[in-house]
Amino acid sequence: MSTVATDQSLPAPSAEASELRDRMVAFMKDHVLPAEAAYAAHRLEAGPHGHDVPPVVEELKAKARELGLWNLFLPSESGLTQLEYAPIAELSGWSNDLAPEAINCQAPDTGNMELLHLLGTEEQQRTWLEPLLAGDIRSAFAMTEPDVASSDATNIATRIERDGDDYVINGRKWWTSGAMDPRCAVLIVMGKTDLDAATHRQQSMVIVPRDTAGVTIVRDLPVFGHHDQHGHAVVTFEDVRVPVTNVVGEEGGGFAAAQARLGPGRIHHCMRALGAAERALAMMVQRAQERVAFGAPLADQGVVRQQIAESRLEIEQARLVCLRACHVIDTEGNKAARDLVAMAKVAVPRAATAVIDRAIQVHGGAGVTDVTPLAAMYGWHRAMRLFDGPDEVHLRSIAKGELGRAPVLPPGTTTV
Secondary structure: OOOOOOOOOOOOOOHHHHHHHHHHHHHHHHHHHHHHHHHHHHHHHHOOOOOOOOHHHHHHHHHHHHHOOOOOOOHHHHOOOHHHHHHHHHHHHHHOOOHHHHOOOOOOHHHHHHHHHHHOOHHHHHHHHHHHHOOOOEEEEEOOOOOOOOOOHHHOOOEEEEEOOEEEEEEEEEEEEOOOOOOEEEEEEEEEOOOOOOHHHOEEEEEEEOOOOOEEEEEEOOEOOEOOOOOEEEEEEEEEEEEHHHEOOOOOOHHHHHHHHHHHHHHHHHHHHHHHHHHHHHHHHHHHHHOEEOOEEHHHOHHHHHHHHHHHHHHHHHHHHHHHHHHHHHHHOOOOOHHHHHHHHHHHHHHHHHHHHHHHHHHHHHHHOOOOOHHHHHHHHHHOOOOOOOHHHHHHHHHHHHHOOOOOOOOOOOOO
């Protein structure tokens, strides 16, 4: 018998956090969910390869700022703990295309803002962090590469070579989320600066303005055939030259910076995924109550009732892991929460995809079309089992931690 942490209690949210959550519920009901039709209509008219911003996005951002629902992901800006932010982020997951950006809590900008907040120089923060926090620009994070196994970040092949007072960057990236958005002004690029250094000190992160010579946005990558507005781009860097002052943190600190960035990002993705699962379950329940087959509502069928019950169980179990990880981040730091974050990153997408899949089944043919949001929801959350580290890597990490942890009690013996 072993344990990750001994104190299993979770503190109650502050009065301010509870009030913000209530405000977020009203914002979702009154503004975000009703805006989905206008967003979808604009995206349909733009076509799958159109990445311009539907006007309703900026309208929602203005309303969120007016309501004080802005930059809630960053404790230094919002005053919220990760545990207090979790239910607000979950609500935003009900409308993943609209709500996270409406409150300026959208990936990959949140991770980039966290990096610049933690490691950025005054000049970097003034030039890039401040307009990101204001929602005036967007950004991209260029780490994953098509030719190497990016689950092992030490594999990265992109070169960042020193030439006097400049870095020269050459390489090819993909899944560079956010790069197709016309508001994307900057990329944070990870590559190798010193091939002779220790394995985890070879990498660095460098700020690259999008309009820098040699940066080419090649094309967008769809997720299960669906092209997101902000895009997931293939990007090439050919003799891209930026000043050495653009390094994030220190040269050779890229791997550590990536871990610092991805930790909170992973748990934020999990929070939003819980919201998607809740929406799918709500849709499943409504459909089961309204749809009649063989002379009775689907809700009268034992198999459908079991699907509903299993879905509720899985959501609640996954949420507990997520909230526990948030609490440890708040009280002990990202490093102490590493195993719990890995558990959440596996458990939550598994639960979300299972619930969404059942909702699709109950909706029949409507579930696999764009008549409902379920197909797009499933595609994104199935992809979540790969991005920010595939399940297998997180399971490997969890097992490593468990094998190295001393048991609370000595193991028993089995007699035959």
